[in-house]
Amino acid sequence: MHELKYSGYTVASISESCGYQSVLSGVPLGTIQKIFSGETESPRYDTLQALEQLFSEKSTVCEEASYQADRNGSYTLDDYYALPDEQRVELIDGYFYDMSAPTFHHQSIGGEIYRQIANYILEHKGSCRPFIAPVDVQLDCDNKTMVQPDVGIICDPSKIKKFGIYGAPDFLVEVISPSTKRKDYTLKLSKYMNAGVREYWILDYAQRKLLVYFFESESCPVIYGLDQPVPVGIYHGELTIDFSNILKWIEEDLV
Structure with missing residues (x-):
């Protein structure tokens, strides 16, 4: 139970997704909130099994874990910059x-999304700037967090x-993989939302689905299949991402 509670999940990330995890796991939202807040210290075994199933792959994979060391929770940007260049971490x-090195297929998917965003911005002479990993993002403007999202858009030039x-x-x-699934669905969801x-x-290209959180208007995620263009909320739907190439690669077993 300790591992489940403190693996980066927060009540905020559960609540803000409007029960998405509850729907997938079959566990009532109130029960999930009590577990992650610590109010329920000894949940039923079948409840734990349902939650573990939600955040794990069907096959056995090596779960990504934060470094096991006495200094866990006290690392800073000085430690981050002191790491060898070949060691990729967040x-x-x-x-x-x-962070394992991204696969060719992972980068192809991220690159296709980036390409469409960049083309739109250039064609419309926009002022925002797209970027693709690896780019360091000092998300909270402190010395405790540095992330590398897969694809992004930045509209405030003073932040560059x-x-x-x-x-x-x-x-x-975030294009999820087995090793990042738990972090992308929970920890990063909470971090990104709270950071603004x-x-x-x-x-999730393996499941052929896309979750869209548009925090400015809705806290509930909208779930899309990859067989339709998906509107980008910050552009009021004028920019849409076409997943036909990505879907073709999936169907041809190229990703």
Whole structure:
């Protein structure tokens, strides 16, 4: 139970998704909130099993874990910059999280989304700037968090620094993989929402679905299939992302 409660899940991330986890797991939202707040210290075994099933892959995978060390929770940007260049991690609230090198297919998907965003902005002479990982984002403007979202849009030029981005981008996309699924659905959802990100997409290409959180108008996620263009909320739907190429790659077993 300790591992489940303190793996980065928060009551805010559960509540703000309007019971999405509750719908998927079959566990009542009130029960989930009590578990993650600590009010319920000994939930039923079948409840724990349902939640674990939600946040784990059907196959056995090596779960991504923050570094196991006495300093967990106290790492800073000094420690982040002191790491070898070849060691890819994210720093979140003083914890290091390993990041495996992205696969060709992962980068192809992120690149296709980035391409469409960049083309739209260039064609419409927009002032916002798209970016693609790896770009350092000092999300909370402190020395305890540095993330590398897969794709993003930044509209405030004052946030663009030589090292990367200082503050919350306007729009972010995470293309999930087995090793990042738990973090992208829960920990990063809460972090991005609280930092002031306006819109957050979670693309699960293995399940052929996209979760869209547009925090400015709705806290509930909208779930899309990949067989239709998806509107970008910060552009009032004038920019849409076409997933036909990505869906074709999936169907051809190229991702």
